[in-house]
Amino acid sequence: MGTQLDLNNYFESYLKKEPLFRNKKVLQINYTPDDIPHRVNQINSLAAVLAPTLRKEKPSNVFIYGKTGTGKTLVVQHILEKLLEMARNKQIPLKTIYLNCKLKKIADTEYRLIAELAKAMGREVPPTGLPTDEVYNIFIKIIDQKEQILVLVLDEIDRLVEKTGDEILYNLTRLNSHLQKAEISFIGISNDVRFIENIDPRVKSSLSEEELIFPPYNAEELRDILKKRSTIAFKEGAVLDGVLEKCAAYAAREHGDARRALDLLRVAGEVAERSDADKVTQEHIDKAEERIEKDRVLEIIITQPKQSQCVFYAILLKLENTDQKIETGEVYETYKDICIQTGLAPLTQRRVSDLLSELDMLGLINGKVISKGRYGRTREIYLTIPKDILDKIKTKLKEELL
DNA sequence: CGAGATTCATGTGAAGTATACCTTTAGGCTTAA
DNA sequence: AAGCCTAAAGGTATACTTCACATGAATCTCGTA
Numbered sequence: 001m002g003t004q005l006d007l008n009n010y011f012e013s014y015l016k017k018e019p020l021f022r023n024k025k026v027l028q029i030n031y032t033p034d035d036i037p038h039r040v041n042q043i044n045s046l047a048a049v050l051a052p053t054l055r056k057e058k059p060s061n062v063f064i065y066g067k068t069g070t071g072k073t074l075v076v077q078h079i080l081e082k083l084l085e086m087a088r089n090k091q092i093p094l095k096t097i098y099l100n101c102k103l104k105k106i107a108d109t110e111y112r113l114i115a116e117l118a119k120a121m122g123r124e125v126p127p128t129g130l131p132t133d134e135v136y137n138i139f140i141k142i143i144d145q146k147e148q149i150l151v152l153v154l155d156e157i158d159r160l161v162e163k164t165g166d167e168i169l170y171n172l173t174r175l176n177s178h179l180q181k182a183e184i185s186f187i188g189i190s191n192d193v194r195f196i197e198n199i200d201p202r203v204k205s206s207l208s209e210e211e212l213i214f215p216p217y218n219a220e221e222l223r224d225i226l227k228k229r230s231t232i233a234f235k236e237g238a239v240l241d242g243v244l245e246k247c248a249a250y251a252a253r254e255h256g257d258a259r260r261a262l263d264l265l266r267v268a269g270e271v272a273e274r275s276d277a278d279k280v281t282q283e284h285i286d287k288a289e290e291r292i293e294k295d296r297v298l299e300i301i302i303t304q305p306k307q308s309q310c311v312f313y314a315i316l317l318k319l320e321n322t323d324q325k326i327e328t329g330e331v332y333e334t335y336k337d338i339c340i341q342t343g344l345a346p347l348t349q350r351r352v353s354d355l356l357s358e359l360d361m362l363g364l365i366n367g368k369v370i371s372k373g374r375y376g377r378t379r380e381i382y383l384t385i386p387k388d389i390l391d392k393i394k395t396k397l398k399e400e401l402l
Numbered sequence: 403c404g405a406g407a408t409t410c411a412t413g414t415g416a417a418g419t420a421t422a423c424c425t426t427t428a429g430g431c432t433t434a435a
Numbered sequence: 436a437a438g439c440c441t442a443a444a445g446g447t448a449t450a451c452t453t454c455a456c457a458t459g460a461a462t463c464t465c466g467t468a
Contacts, residue, residue: 128424129446
């Protein structure tokens with residue numbers, strides 16, 4: 001009875017409470033503002049490159065570099081959107097596909113990438129069983145049905161090449177020679193600036209006819225961005241002075257990641273709202289940071305296959321007390337124990353070694369291969385996750401595994 | 403004492419295996435003429 | 436006889452295993468000063 005009443009009261013007071021947000025969407029990652037500050041040059045350059053599509057000419061391939069959260073994806077999508085709109089009005093057959101290669105199970109092999117492209121064009125391809133050439137043929141056939149220009153955006157392309165080699169890029173660039181009517185241009189987006197140096201020179205020249213660099217935002221620019229968005233997102237006076245500055249400073253520390261800054265501000269707002277505060281304060285930002293990190297890690301972990309989770313859990317257990325660093329052998333031993341407990345068939349150490357590399361790439365751990373001379377050679381493993389959220393992650397992982 | 407050989411514990415590459423799934427094909431059954 | 440369904444055959448991608456070899460500095464060995 002009591003709880004019923006409490007609940008009613010709770011909802012009542014929830015409704016009465018003045019929300020801090022006016023329009024939270026503005027702070028969410030998929031929001032595309034009309035006005036992108038401090039990226040005028042990049043926008044203009046990219047627009048200049050892509051403009052020929054409106055004359056039904058194939059635009060040059062572009063390569064874009066920049067760290068995460070420097071607005072690469074945002075700018076590209078913004079321009080493509082405008083371009084598409086214009087093309088629609090003028091009856092120009094333009095089609096764009098955006099693909100993020102980082103997402104596991106979406107495009108981490110050549111086969112899956114092409115399959116995904118075909119799917120984006122409206123043709124489902126089975127997950128396995130077909131020869132890769134066949135999938136290419138399907139894709140070629142479907143886009144070559146009519147005259148059109150296709151702009152293909154491959155986000156985080158460095159991840160893909162790292163996993164599968166650069167042959168795939170070569171195949172992609174040669175795609176045009178198989179097409180009669182349609183034409184394809186590529187926009188490659190990479191977080192790694194050195195990426196293009198290490199690929200086949202033939203591919204390099206054709207894929208990066210144009211290059212575009214997105215430098216990190218500095219604290220001032222970040223503050224500017226936050227300011228613009230927060231005036232739309234929050235009620236007036238809902239954000240205490242200095243909060244935006246702190247957000248900007250935090251994010252600037254992380255190589256000027258605007259996405260992070262916005263996330264931080266949004267979550268801080270949510271935290272503030274939940275704790276009944278009438279203003280967003282600096283303390284809320286600290287809490288927000290913790291929560292974001294926890295969510296990020298959890299998000300990665302739960303989308304990981306069981307075996308990887310198990311390996312990661314083993315690392316957590318080991319590092320919980322040891323605090324310093326551990327080695328592959330120790331991890332493998334605990335991993336096997338966990339497998340026995342959970343009834344999971346243990347993988348070989350060879351495979352676990354690969355899984356460890358993957359966890360490294362995901363940024364959950366930090367592995368360094370070192371030689372200890374007489375005492376062999378191993379991978380030293382550190383956690384990259386702050387200690388304070390370790391417990392929560394551990395419990396979550398525990399229920400996930402059992 | 404120092405140069406070279408040895409050694410350890412695991413990294414790493416290549417090739418093989420198991421599994422899941424695809425298309426094609428052949429056989430058998432049904433159906434319509 | 437033509438059409439349709441099903442099961443087997445033949446093929447592929449992917450995740451994993453097996454085998455074999457590569458690594459690289461601490462330690463050992465042994466010739467030499």
